[in-house]
Amino acid sequence: MLGRGIIRGLIETGRNFCGSYHDPARLTTVQYPEEKLPPQENARTIPFLVYDGADPLAGLRCTACTICEQECPAHCILIVKDTVKKPDYLGKMQFHPKVFDIDIAVCMGCGICAEVCPFDSIKMDRVFELARDRRAMVFHKTDLAKSNEYFREIHPGEAAAVDVARAEEQRKAQAKKAAIPAPAPAAP
Amino acid sequence: MNALDHVFISVLHKLAALVPASVQPLVSMLLIIAGLMAVFGTCFALTTILERKTLGRMQNRFGPNRVGPFGLFQPLADGVKMLIKEDIVPFSADKVVHFLAPVALTVPIWLAFSVLPFGRNMTAIELDSGILFFFAIGSASELAVFMAGWSSQNKYSLVGAMRAIAQMISYEVPLVLASVPVLIAASSLSLPDIVQAQSGFALGFVPRWNVFTPWGLAGFALFLTAAAAESNRCPFDLPEGESELIAGYLTEYSGFKYALFFLGEYLGLFAVTGLAVTLFLGGWQAPAKWLEWFPSWGWFGLKFSALIFLFIWARATLPRLRLDQLLTFAWKFLVPLALVNLVVAVAWWQSGAWQFASALEVRWLLGAGLLAVSYVWLGRGWNGGKSTLRQYSYAE
């Protein structure tokens, strides 16, 4: 009969209209920026560099191995190695990056750099309010460096796993150093 | 009760008494015009924002709510925006006609408000043939659509204007035909008389509004459908459809002239809605005796708002019809149904003299039965029988 489908449609929209006044599932708008959705743990936008301790540049985990630069699909990372080596958390001498630039206008936010990093030093951040001048969209080492506490805050599960793994590595390194006999004293 | 009911008339008399007797008619008419424009101008502003908020609520979202409390100052913002926009007139356009088209649209519609009875003794001009005046003036506004399309010197605008006019002319016929039974029942062309003819209560509690008769119900539905098409409302808003190539006769208009077109469209909607309330819903009459403390213009306003809400509801739900389907719908469904409605109305009127016991039930049965049968039969054939419910098969 003509009109039956129309009446059913009108009932449907009428139900949504009435429902929007008392049922939150029928009015799902989140009025940004006054209200914000709680961020998911796994969310990723742009990368950041993790540092341990208080000094951002001295505590950077990055050893300038350039694996992330090679694997980045968008080729947005630029790394220039430093010339001096410093010891890392295991005591091994490593290079550090002199220059570590990420052009976040080019970055796809894919997370491959974080996936391939062997040193747990580049991880994915969650910030998205990133609007700025084009020139300011190239993030340098100082902009990218964020502390391990921040990492624990935004990705608690992942940070906890990384901390446990690093502590284990450190313990093994200490054990190996203790097991090596002291070198024989040089002949007088 | 009476004081509130007569508040507008008392104010008018008090103000008119301030001027010498010779200019009193002129001044009182000017005051009435000013009052009507103020009320319906505000109504237009409110309707735009309430429509957007209602559409939003039906779509699980808020409407505009940033400008003013609950977004109620949004029409002001829109008005300012329209006023400060650059008024672009195409180089090869006919400038006089291009300028006059929006004016020619709105002026006749303001005139149409003058015959509507908004409350007890609240008709601006009490004409003996008020409804004839209303329909004549309504048709005059269709000329403005053609003026707009022609003066833009744009092939697409012209085609869009012609489509819009075809639609409006086609829907005039069911509109008028649906209101003829009302004239028969009231034996008068004057709108205040039609409202008076719907006074009183049958069976003690059912108001004698025309909508509570079989021909009145069908006529009401027909009238509302034709009214939606006359005002280019969804589902009949092909002339202003955004996903159509031909943006219609409004293509070459910008700024305030564009706003005037929308004002004209909404005012046209208000005018036919007011007429629908007058013809079918008993005008300013209260639905029950104990509710008559509420002023008559308040009842008119409430019924009016309910119908406007119905139009907004239909807009949120329904997709739009294509032009040929639209015209087919008018000529092959609405007009025959309106003619059947006329027959049923005359039969009802003549059989009003029946005196036997269950006369009312028999009359209802006959009237509603004839209408239902023709509705179902016409409904099957209106699109050439192309719309079917289908079954789908599955493969494993």
Place this chain on the structure above:
Amino acid sequence: MIAAPEFQAPSRGGFADHDLMEVAMGPHHPSTHGVFRMNVVLDGETVVKLTPVFGYLHRNHEKIAEKNSYLASIPYTDRLDYICSMTNNWAYVLSVEKLVGLGVPERAEYIRVLVGELTRLFNHACLAGFLLQDMGALGTPLMYAFREREKILDLFEALSGSRMMCNYMRFGGCRCDLPDGWLEEAGKVVAGFDSFLDEFEALLSENEILRARSQGVGVLPRELAVNAGVTGPGLRASGVNYDIRKVDQYGIYNRFKFRVPLGARGDVFDRYMVRILEMRESLAILRQAVRDIPAGAILDPKAKLRNLRPKPGEAYGRIEAPKGELGFYLISDGGPAPWRYRIRPPSFVNLTVLEDMCLGHTIADVVIILGSVDIVLGEVDR
């Protein structure tokens, strides 16, 4: 040596030619689903010729893939059919797995089916919304469809980190395992989707105006559909029983019981209804997957992340993407990047029959027919 066919400029049918009007719809147009242009030649209101013009969104994906490693192409595949990133990833990793000869652990296969069918759900819901929007329903069905899509996007964000550009599949499995509570959430979304579909159908499927606008419009005959290579719901709406999930049974689709809805007439209404019915079948698959998913590894032990250098050879992997057959043809020469990387986009191939479907209809119908073909310009132009 094959001689190139002589180039023939399309006849413009200009104004000198008995009052035909040539109109360009797009690329800026509210209803062309992206930057897409159609040169339409009209006789009055009827379409006599239609030439699709695309390439406005060409981003050199295939050429970039020849320079980047295999891993680095995965985020680019997200952006092909940008509303269905999971299925794009799946087609690509399927081709690479065929090329390299990798297996996929069972849990990873179940996860792939879960996210693939969730993608199909919201793609079809969005299509229904967009089609009704083109018909003038002012966005109401679209808003309802997006309300449900938000729930699925939240699931994807919890799983992969990003709502739309998921970059989730890897060669030999998935990138990361399901977080705690994800399966329960997914179960709730699936349970709620059935009632949403009932509401949606109440709003639309019997609607006389929808039926009048879409029945008999844009008919695609069976033979033309098969000859032109149309795949996906458009092909099934024309009555051809071809669903790659049943034909190839890639992944573990042979373990799920589901039906394939078929249309009879191949018009716009059939394409719309076939998608609605497919949504219900996807819900059946999802319920089975949520119930049966085993524990275990999510990545094949032989899978390599970096420095993947497949032996020289070629492979073509295809899946039943929500829009049709999405295939990746890879030729490897032993290096770190493919020698040739070719995508078979379903939207592109489905578009080739647009003119045949539109001839004889009016402009208003062209918009609807284009909507029912379900294109995403990212896929058409790559």
